Amino acid sequence: KAGVTQTPRYLIKTRGQQVTLSCSPISGHRSVSWYQQTPGQGLQFLFEYFSETQRNKGNFPGRFSGRQFSNSRSEMNVSTLELGDSALYLCASGPGTGGAGSEKLFFGSGTQLSVL
Amino acid sequence: DQQVKQNSPSLSVQEGRISILNCDYTNSMFDYFLWYKKYPAEGPTFLISISSIKDKNEDGRFTVFLNKSAKHLSLHIVPSQPGDSAVYFCAASASGNQFYFGTGTSLTVIP
Numbered sequence: 001k002a003g004v005t006q007t008p009r010y011l012i013k014t015r016g017q018q019v020t021l022s023c024s025p026i027s028g029h030r031s032v033s034w035y036q037q038t039p040g041q042g043l044q045f046l047f048e049y050f051s052e053t054q055r056n057k058g059n060f061p062g063r064f065s066g067r068q069f070s071n072s073r074s075e076m077n078v079s080t081l082e083l084g085d086s087a088l089y090l091c092a093s094g095p096g097t098g099g100a101g102s103e104k105l106f107f108g109s110g111t112q113l114s115v116l
Numbered sequence: 117d118q119q120v121k122q123n124s125p126s127l128s129v130q131e132g133r134i135s136i137l138n139c140d141y142t143n144s145m146f147d148y149f150l151w152y153k154k155y156p157a158e159g160p161t162f163l164i165s166i167s168s169i170k171d172k173n174e175d176g177r178f179t180v181f182l183n184k185s186a187k188h189l190s191l192h193i194v195p196s197q198p199g200d201s202a203v204y205f206c207a208a209s210a211s212g213n214q215f216y217f218g219t220g221t222s223l224t225v226i227p
Contacts, residue, residue: 004159035217042122042219043160043205056214090159104150105215107159 002027004093004108012114018079021111023091025072031055031096032074033105034066037088046089049074050096078113086115119143120208122218130226135193137221139206142187146208150215151180151191154203163204164191196225 005024013019025032033056034046045058049068066076072093078085089112092105121140129135137151147168152160166173166180166189173180179192193200203220 033215040125040219042118042120043207043217045214045216048214092159103148103209104162104165107152107161109157109159 004091004106006089006091006108006111008111009109010112010114012116013081014116015081015083017081018077019081019113021076021078021089021091021113023074023076023093023108025074025091025093026106029093029095029106030072031094032068032072033092033094034074034076035090035092036060037090037110038086043090046076081115083115086113088112118219119146120206120216120218122204122206122221124221125219126222126224128224128226129196131198132195135191135196135200135223135225137191137193137204137206137223139189139191139218140187141189141208141216143208143210143216144187145210146216148209149180149182149189150207150209151178152205152207152217153200154205154220160205193223196223198225198227201225 007022031050033048035043048056052068063079068074088110090110092107094105150165151163153163154160164175164178182189203222205220207215207217209215
């Protein structure tokens with residue numbers, strides 16, 4: 001089974017631009033979550049999509065948005081980029097249907113975004 | 117507000133000895149806990165989990181202990197090997213769908 005695929009691996013943007021990151025989950029997984037990793041901050045939860053609907057949302061500004069398509073692939077968009085948005089963005093997939101205690105996330109290798 | 121905390125940013129251990137990584141949480145609704153391991157330039161990979169109905173779960177060299185009253189969990193690696201050198205994240209969940217991660221502990225196993 002192919003793992004979680006994130007594209008692109010690296011991105012360099014300038015302040016004010018916008019960016020779109022892509023994530024293809026493991027086949028059969030319907031839940032896709034996005035995380036931001038920065039040094040000293042760990043993995044900060046952005047949002048989770050299940051069956052094309054945003055089911056959970058973290059505490060990030062509205063510049064961060066996402067969507068999920070009918071084939072479970074997901075995109076994350078950041079508009080009006082700021083220097084502080086430089087981070088590793090990780091996507092994770094899971095079945096999304098299990099109860100508490102039965103779910104675990106499978107991560108992609110991430111997209112390293114640098115904002116200059 | 118960091119609901120899951122790993123207060124040790126780094127840990128160094130001799131090969132063959134025990135590595136103990138600690139994690140504290142604040143939300144008493146968390147009922148499922150996981151540990152992930154991350155190498156540079158790769159995504160985190162699942163290591164071991166524990167449900168709140170247990171206080172210990174073992175998988176080979178890895179054991180996770182949960183102390184619900186103290187809201188504390190720990191990961192023990194015995195014996196530690198150089199290949200275990202990585203960043204370890206603990207995570208917690210209340211709903212099974214949203215996971216809260218700690219800031220990570222960088223483990224170095226010295227040969």
